[in-house]
Amino acid sequence: xxxxESRGLYHDFKGLEVLFDVNLQVEEGERHAxxxxxxxxxxxxxxxxxGTYHPSRGQVFFKGxxxxxSKPYQMARLGMGRSFQITSxxxxxxxxxxxxLAVLSKKGVRFxxxxxxxxxxxxxxxxxxxxxxINLDRERDMPAGMLSYGKHRSLxxxxxxxxxxxxxxxxxxxxxxxxxxxxxxVELIRRLxxxxxxxxxxxxxxxxxxxxxxxxVLHYGQILATGPPAEIRQxxxxxDAYLGELEA
Amino acid sequence: MMxxxxxxxxxxxxxxILALYPRVFGIYYTNFFVTxxxxxxxxxxxxxxxxxxxxxxxxxxxxxxxxxxxxxxALKHIQGFPLLPAILIGAGSAVVLAxxxxxxVVRVTGSAxxxxxxxxGQLMYVLALxxxxxxxxxxxxxxxxxPPFSIPGIVSIDMKAPxxxxxxxxxxxxVSLWIMWFFxxxxxxxxxxxxRDNAMRVDYLGFKVPQxxxxxxxxxxxxxxxxxxIFALFQNLIAADSGFGILVSFGAVINTLVGGLxxxxxxxxxxxIMQILEEVTTRYTDRVELVAGLxxxxxxxxxxxxxxxGVRILKQKxxxxxxxxxxxxxxx
Amino acid sequence: MESxxxxxxxxxxxxxxxxxxxxxxxxxxxxxxxxxxxxxxxHAAFFMLAAYFCYQFLSLTGNFWAALLLAPIVTxxxxxxxxxxxLRKIHAFGLMSQxxxxxxxxxxxxxxxxxxxxxxSLPVKIPPILSGLVKIGGxxxxxxxxxxxxxxxxVLAIMxxxxxxxxxxxxxxxxxxxxxxxxxxxxxxxxxxxxxxxVGIWLAGIAGVVIAPILTVFPGLADQMGxxxxxxxxxxxxxxxxxxxxxxxxxxxxxxYGVQFVSSLAPVLMFAFMAIILAIRPMxxxxxxx
Numbered sequence: 001x002x003x004x005e006s007r008g009l010y011h012d013f014k015g016l017e018v019l020f021d022v023n024l025q026v027e028e029g030e031r032h033a034x035x036x037x038x039x040x041x042x043x044x045x046x047x048x049x050x051g052t053y054h055p056s057r058g059q060v061f062f063k064g065x066x067x068x069x070s071k072p073y074q075m076a077r078l079g080m081g082r083s084f085q086i087t088s089x090x091x092x093x094x095x096x097x098x099x100x101l102a103v104l105s106k107k108g109v110r111f112x113x114x115x116x117x118x119x120x121x122x123x124x125x126x127x128x129x130x131x132x133x134i135n136l137d138r139e140r141d142m143p144a145g146m147l148s149y150g151k152h153r154s155l156x157x158x159x160x161x162x163x164x165x166x167x168x169x170x171x172x173x174x175x176x177x178x179x180x181x182x183x184x185x186v187e188l189i190r191r192l193x194x195x196x197x198x199x200x201x202x203x204x205x206x207x208x209x210x211x212x213x214x215x216x217v218l219h220y221g222q223i224l225a226t227g228p229p230a231e232i233r234q235x236x237x238x239x240d241a242y243l244g245e246l247e248a
Numbered sequence: 249m250m251x252x253x254x255x256x257x258x259x260x261x262x263x264x265i266l267a268l269y270p271r272v273f274g275i276y277y278t279n280f281f282v283t284x285x286x287x288x289x290x291x292x293x294x295x296x297x298x299x300x301x302x303x304x305x306x307x308x309x310x311x312x313x314x315x316x317x318x319x320x321x322a323l324k325h326i327q328g329f330p331l332l333p334a335i336l337i338g339a340g341s342a343v344v345l346a347x348x349x350x351x352x353v354v355r356v357t358g359s360a361x362x363x364x365x366x367x368x369g370q371l372m373y374v375l376a377l378x379x380x381x382x383x384x385x386x387x388x389x390x391x392x393x394x395p396p397f398s399i400p401g402i403v404s405i406d407m408k409a410p411x412x413x414x415x416x417x418x419x420x421x422x423v424s425l426w427i428m429w430f431f432x433x434x435x436x437x438x439x440x441x442x443x444r445d446n447a448m449r450v451d452y453l454g455f456k457v458p459q460x461x462x463x464x465x466x467x468x469x470x471x472x473x474x475x476x477x478i479f480a481l482f483q484n485l486i487a488a489d490s491g492f493g494i495l496v497s498f499g500a501v502i503n504t505l506v507g508g509l510x511x512x513x514x515x516x517x518x519x520x521i522m523q524i525l526e527e528v529t530t531r532y533t534d535r536v537e538l539v540a541g542l543x544x545x546x547x548x549x550x551x552x553x554x555x556x557x558g559v560r561i562l563k564q565k566x567x568x569x570x571x572x573x574x575x576x577x578x579x580x
Numbered sequence: 581m582e583s584x585x586x587x588x589x590x591x592x593x594x595x596x597x598x599x600x601x602x603x604x605x606x607x608x609x610x611x612x613x614x615x616x617x618x619x620x621x622x623h624a625a626f627f628m629l630a631a632y633f634c635y636q637f638l639s640l641t642g643n644f645w646a647a648l649l650l651a652p653i654v655t656x657x658x659x660x661x662x663x664x665x666x667l668r669k670i671h672a673f674g675l676m677s678q679x680x681x682x683x684x685x686x687x688x689x690x691x692x693x694x695x696x697x698x699x700x701s702l703p704v705k706i707p708p709i710l711s712g713l714v715k716i717g718g719x720x721x722x723x724x725x726x727x728x729x730x731x732x733x734x735v736l737a738i739m740x741x742x743x744x745x746x747x748x749x750x751x752x753x754x755x756x757x758x759x760x761x762x763x764x765x766x767x768x769x770x771x772x773x774x775x776x777x778x779v780g781i782w783l784a785g786i787a788g789v790v791i792a793p794i795l796t797v798f799p800g801l802a803d804q805m806g807x808x809x810x811x812x813x814x815x816x817x818x819x820x821x822x823x824x825x826x827x828x829x830x831x832x833x834x835x836x837y838g839v840q841f842v843s844s845l846a847p848v849l850m851f852a853f854m855a856i857i858l859a860i861r862p863m864x865x866x867x868x869x870x
Contacts, residue, residue: 050452076454090445101442104435105454111463112435120435163454304676352859359619359675363814364858370807371851378848498683505680535695541687548681549666552673 001064003028003167003197004049009058011041011048011221018044019221022058026167031198033208036218037242042201043085045218046169050082051075062167076105081165085172085201087156091145095136095155098144100127102162134158134188150181154188167197174204186211209233217241266418270411278414282482284523285421287503290475291515292428294500296468299509300432301461302444303353304362307369308472308500311342313376313491315473316480317383318342324392331395331407335420335477342473346466353465354458357447366497373492388487389480407481417478424471429512431467440464506547508554517555586719591836597725599832600732604787605805606812606824607736608780614819615755616773618667619678624806625686626781630655630788631797632693635702644707652785659781663774686802694799704792728790735786739779752776811850815857816865823865 004026011019018041026032034042048055051072059068062078070078090098100117103126104110117123131137134154139147144155157173173189174182186207189198202208208215208229215232217224219241225232232238270278290312297303318341319334349368356364376383383389397416398404407413431437439460442450451457480486490496499522500515507518522543529539551558609623630651637647662685670677710727713720743749755762755772763769788801795801812831816823831850857865 072448072451073454073456076452082452088446088449090442090449092445093441097438101438101450102453104438109435110439110455113431114434116430116433117435117438118433123435159449159453298676306679356858359818360858362675364855366810367814367851367854367858371848371855374847374851501676501680502683505676509676535691537687538691538695541684541689541691544680544684545666545688548670548673548677548684552670552677 001028002026002061003063004199005061006045006049007059007061009045009048009055009060011044011053011055011057017221019048019055022218022221022223024216024223025226026197026199027214028197029195030213031193031200031211033212033215034199034201034218035203035205035208035215036224039220040218041221042218043171044221046082046171046199046201049075050080050169076163076165079166081160081163081168083157083160083168083170083173085175087152089144089152089155089159092143094141095144095147096127096131096140098155098159099130099136099162100124102159103127103130106163130158130162133192150177150184153177153181153185157185157189158192161192161196165196167199168193170198170200172201172203174202174207182207267415270414275410278410279482280523280527282414282417282478284519285417286475286479286482287499287523288516288519289421289424289428290472291500291503291507291519292425292512293468293471293475295504295509295512295515296428296431296464296471298504299511299514300437300440300444301464303357303461303465305365305468306362306501307365307367307372307497308468309492309494309496310365310369310372311345311469311472312476312479312496313372313486313488314345315339315342315476316486316491317376317389317476318473319477320389320392320480320486321382323395324389329395331397331481334395334481335474338477338480339470339473342469342476343466346469350462350465354461369492369497370494373488373494376488376492383488386488388485388490390483390485390487392484394481394484413482417482420474420478424474425516428467428471432512436460436463502544504554505552506543506554508556508558510553511556514554514556521555589719590722592833593721593725593729595833595836596829597728597832598836599829600729601787601791602805602808602812602832603825603828604732604735604790605784605809606816606828607739607821608783609809610813610816610819610821610824612777612780613813615752615776616671618663618671618777619675619682620667620780621679621682621806622662622686622689623682623781623784624802624809625689626655626659627784627788627805627809628797628799628801629658629689629693630785631704631792631795631801632697632702633785634789634792635697635704635797638704644705644710648786648789651789652782655785655788656778656782660774660778663777667777668770668773686806690799690802697797699799702797704797706793724793731786731790735783739783748775808850811854815854820865827865 002025004024006022006024009019009022009024010017022041022045024034024045034045036042044053047053049060051067051070051074054069059066061067062075062080065078067075067078072082076082090101093101100123103123104117107123109120109123128137128140131140134157136147136151136155136158139151144152147155153173153175157170160168160170170189174185177185182204189200190211200208200211202211212229214226214228216226217232217235217238224237224241225235227235269281273281290308293311294305294308297305297308315338317338319338322329322334322337352364353361376388377385379385394407396404396406397412405412405416407416432440439450439455442453442455443457443460447457450460476486476491479490483490503518503522504515505518506521507516508514525539525543526536529536533539547554553561605623605627609620612618612620612623633651633654634647637650638644641647666681666685667678670681706724710724712723714723714726715721741749743753751762751767751772752775755767755769755776762772787805791801791805808831812824812827816825816827834849
């Protein structure tokens with residue numbers, strides 16, 4: 001079953017067309033990479049799917065239901081998580097508090113006004129477990145803004161996963177990372193997305209080929225090709241697109 | 249364990265001091281304290297919006313004034329209206345105002361939010377001036393009956409005596425503070441600070457941001473209303489200037505900034521500092537504006553993090569100095 | 581019949597004159613905010629300060645024109661001091677700090693004028709050339725009010741010329757859109773900012789000198805003008821000169837005619853108007869911030 005599907009998706013910004021007839025299909029349980037040269041429309045595609053933008057035309061289906069134009073919080077409650085290319089955490093809150101917010105959402109604790117959050121033991125336990133899994137337990141009480149870049153990105157990714165979504169959208173998770181940090185991040189993502197579906201925007205081809213089950217190539221807002229890594233590697237149109245970008 | 253015991257002792261000590269205060273310091277300073285308590289609660293409610301949700305309510309006085317007028321009007325026009333319901337009417341009016349403004353307020357952020365509040369705050373001020381028949385215009389409403397604090401059949405305490413009123417006010421305002429404090433410690437409080445730091449992320453985590461802001465807004469308005477209500481009772485007067493004046497709105501800002509907006513207790517310290525400073529300077533000079541202006545400039549230029557922030561930094565420096573292991577400060 | 585028209589016309593001229601003065605003050609405020617993101621609550625205090633300087637120069641030289649020339653420049657100088665040594669440092673701290681700092685500055689200026697000139701109303705006489713009435717097309721017009729309108733338009737024309745026909749103007753316009761970019765091009769942005777700030781205060785200074793004979797010079801000058809200018813900037817849109825202009829004229833005319841017909845409700849209407857505009861369009865009528 002396709003857990004995520006877009007049909008005839010178009011989007012433009014005040015006349016500037018960014019997405020053309022995008023028909024993305026993501027199978028349940030797979031790790032699906034979205035690649036393409038800069039400006040191809042990858043983040044816009046994410047924004048349309050996760051609810052930041054209402055597409056100019058077309059539809060988005062999540063778990064079989066139409067969700068076009070839903071708001072981000074609605075998508076989150078339906079089971080979709082999202083991480084950002086530019087790290088977007090709660091910088092003045094500690095790593096613990098950051099993850100805890102995701103856990104609170106998962107547990108549906110939203111308008112709880114009558115208990116001290118610090119006293120909610122189950123929440124604290126779960127948050128600490130997550131911190132341990134992503135190796136941030138020692139930085140538990142450090143303000144997020146003070147974490148090292150790699151750890152900060154880890155936090156960013158884990159917050160997308162903290163609500164235990166069925167589908168997680170990761171926007172360039174390894175952006176700006178060193179070789180080692182990237183290795184580590186890839187393993188983290190692999191571990192954390194077990195049993196889930198993941199759509200990942202990436203520029204680093206090594207990451208893409210080591211993680212992805214299938215790849216969609218986006219170019220000037222249109223899907224150039226979709227298929228398993230081996231196929232994409234051989235695809236002439238894809239090679240031309242990337243080569244053209246290098247020469248330009 | 250030690251820490252908990254220490255805390256207990258401090259709290260008990262504080263209660264004892266508060267209880268004995270009027271006896272020790274006399275009427276003038278008892279009244280001084282009540283004024284402080286009123287504006288401390290008012291400033292803390294303002295900070296719920298600013299320091300905790302990053303909403304700069306530039307016209308917060310409107311809730312204060314509405315609370316005061318609500319109570320005053322009830323007491324003036326309804327014979328024998330009891331004390332606690334009068335305060336509830338005041339707070340309730342402020343809540344109604346907040347609910348009315350909610351839909352507009354939650355859709356707007358940043359400087360637009362501030363300016364909108366400036367507009368509304370001034371609108372309320374001007375309305376209070378112009379609707380003389382209801383509000384008494386510039387003179388305001390005064391001399392209304394101050395009902396005793398009474399539990400039918402058990403006790404009736406005269407609230408016109410400064411000492412009695414002091415205890416009553418301290419309890420009501422203290423409870424208000426406690427409620428607001430607790431509010432910040434709930435899961436909802438966490439969402440609130442999340443909104444302050446990164447509203448977009450909160451949205452993506454599955455929370456409804458506008459509704460969150462609305463709840464905080466109403467709570468902040470309600471307690472500003474309580475403060476205004478007590479103020480009206482205390483002075484037996486509420487007028488356009490003292491209730492809705494721009495200086496009242498500014499006052500909240502200044503108290504919070506001077507005290508430190510990153511912490512719950514900041515505005516309380518700020519109110520204390522500013523009130524003491526005002527008291528001291530009026531003794532020695534007429535030029536209150538000059539001193540006030542200079543203080544503001546100095547605080548912003550040299551201590552923008554406020555009193556609490558400054559103390560924190562000093563503490564960190566001292567800790568770094570005296571121990572090799574640096575304790576990282578948790579902010580929030 | 582004729583006297584009613586004459587009255588309406590006179591009201592209109594008064595309103596336009598006030599509107600123009602209001603625009604001079606508001607334009608500086610909105611330019612400064614639009615370009616530098618600085619909300620200067622002391623702007624009106626400078627307006628008042630210029631009026632006091634006008635009085636002082638007039639006492640020293642007996643020449644209104646000298647005062648008109650010098651007072652705004654001296655006031656702008658103080659404005660530049662404020663920007664250079666105080667505002668620049670706290671820019672990173674955000675809106676609240678700016679507001680509080682400029683409130684502090686306005687209090688100090690207020691205290692200052694009281695110390696140097698006392699609290700009483702100081703008169704400034706209209707120079708004989710500009711006093712009285714002039715007959716144009718069969719109707720009498722107050723000369724001084726016309727002077728205000730004409731002078732304001734001239735000043736604005738010069739500003740427009742500067743903005744659109746000179747290199748400096750080009751830089752300023754570019755900086756309003758994208759200060760970082762201009763900075764990246766190697767232009768000394770801080771200097772440009774200081775210059776614009778100075779010009780903004782200078783405009784308020786002209787307004788202060790020009791209004792002095794009408795309102796007389798007293799410590800409360802800043803209050804009314806401050807609030808009015810603020811409302812104009814907010815409803816017109818932060819950073820929008822067009823918006824400031826249109827709203828200023830409307831306000832000028834409204835308050836002039838309004839005083840006649842709905843006097844007691846005028847301030848209420850003003851703030852209600854402002855609140856409504858902001859509720860529908862939070863960025864003001866012509867503003868572009870989101």
